[in-house]
Amino acid sequence: MAYTTIDNPELYFQTLIWSGNDVGTSRAFTFDGSEDMEPDLVWTKIRTGWAAKHNLWDSVRGVNKNISSDATTAETTTDQYGYVSSFDSDGFTGSNGSNVYNPRYLYNENGGTYVAWCWKAGTAFSNDASATSVGTIDSSGSVSTDAGFSITTLTGTGANGTIAHGLSAVPAMIIHKEISADGDNWHTYHHKITSEPETEFVRLNQDAATGDESTMWNDTAPTSSVYSLGTHGGNNESGQTYISYLFAPKQGFSKFGSYSSNGSTDGVFCFCGFRPAWVMFKKTSSTANWSIRDNKRDPFNAGDTNLFANLTDAESSSNDIDFLSNGFKLRTAGSNWNASSQTYIYMAFAEAPFVNSNGVPCNAR
16 A cells, blocks of 8 residues: 655754854754755754743744744844854754854853754745735745745735745644734644634743634635735734744644643543654643653653743753654643643654555654
């Protein structure tokens, strides 16, 4: 039997961990997997020692331009504490910032440990809505239809509109942020957030439960060609610049699901169709943080190493999870992933498919 799947997820997603050495004015970071991959989105975080912001850098906005998942601040240029200065064929390069005391803080401080989560898009696109009749708001960016990942930028109009994303598939999750001005949240769409996801949202920078606002996504679900924005000032203010990260599920590579928790040490099992490399959870029925797990910080079961997308906190250890050959299983109770009788959403990316395109199964770790 033949399977349509991504046999080698390392072509599109990899995690990198390292220790700072405080040496030099720049440092190149290369992946230790079997595949070269030039990332288009690099999400970095200091793990231990200090509370510090998350940092997202992408090839569409360009090098030296940083936004933080834990904050409502606008994009900053050339962070004084260090920044991503190039996206390379097998990783990325970090360079020193302008701060004379801590120019390497965000990527190479001596004694610091770090993580970077990296996704590849890679194909540039630009859509003139009036010329193509696809959408009503111009957009451009970088996309991988194979991986189901798009980075899309646009200028808000203040009016209901649709935006081309280039995926040729329906996005299951959209993370959307104004980058030209301070004060706006990371509004996030997830197709499993409720039975009516087109009116619902959560905020990546907050622990708040699901919000209900018809003007956020114009009460319209995304399609295989466009996604919708309403008149909400934080999502589509006239003249402001926005960045969207859009994800469509791909067999053997990505899954965007939900589950009802049981608050037990024999926790919920979520079938993904692959052995996970990275999972992020969010409780939607009440307040909870966005918990991130990966297979590099926790290479063995049960993993218990937490970072939270909405917090500057250093890494912590609590509440176990198993990454299995076909999904993940929660092994302890905890508010951020397995409270009693609550609803959660998740996004997950693969280390290896459960069964590859030749019908060969992978192993649990």
